[in-house]
Amino acid sequence: MKKYFTLLLLAIFGFAAVSCNDRNDDVIVQDNDTYSVVLDINNVNFAYNADDGYFISRSFTKPLVSTDVVLIYRKGSSAPDGSPVWQMIPRTLYLTGGNELDYDFDFSKNDIMIYANGNYDISTTPQYLNNQTFRVVLVPASAGGKNANVDYNNYESVIKYFNIDDSKVTSL
Template sequence: MKKITLLLAAFIGLTALQSCTIEEYYDENYVDGYSQVFELTNETISTQEDAYTYSATWNFTTAIFDSDNVLVYRWQGNSWTLVPVSYNLGGNDMVKYDYDFTRFDVKVYFSANFPVNELSNAEYNEFVYRQTFRVVVVPGGFAQKINYNDYNATISALGLENAPIKTLKLKK
């Protein structure tokens, strides 16, 4: 009798502990409806996380799918550079950009291995003040191999060469 009760309790416990899943369906061959490009122009990365890190957060206009991925590129005057990226300022001084994202927003971080307020005016203007980024949403079902380091190749593979580039609002 104890064995039956134990087996019944184990079965009920396993059944109760099953997680719910939410499935998102979209046609993997239909890229244009899900791939998007956003531009963040003349933005100052001004939210101080700590002495070494500043950030800025932008809300997506509509939530992206859980399965989607996000790429962030930084404009360097003549080309787009994939983030994360680091820059050597000389000596042991380094600065870098990184990012994270949720379904609802994307956050770009600027950090240094020294207090950010010790940047020279020229360094501040080059790395923090009036930055331009492009955010590319890549569908989770997109399986084509791409050199994501090359912004133009990424946009071309996603079929976004003529797509409108949308803007995002800075989260306050």
């Protein structure tokens, strides 16, 4: 009987040791230095220079911290109810005749640059270069971990996930 009791005790101890770990997979990392912000660049025209091609440049009022990520959406059209339809960039527009126009961007902690270029002379399609509206969304990078359940291509999904009040948009 003592033998069985010792084996039972050993089995219980072994089960407890194996089933415990010091990891907590449900830990939510809180980013305390980033506040999700929405900024608009309204009705702007792309400028041109030989180094950058067609571009729009804006500076942030405060430098970003290293845990910030920039997402940029272009207002592509309006829905039947008049609300804007936002398209995430980078984006390629496929036009007639095999023409392709690309919107892209880069950012640093101090500024953003939005670029337009294509496989044709894009100055011949000024509707894609003039009176453009972009929405810049600043979000914390740490939220993009393995458990993030957000579709960054969908503006509404991003706004909902980061609990952003986009009625308080400011201009950049």
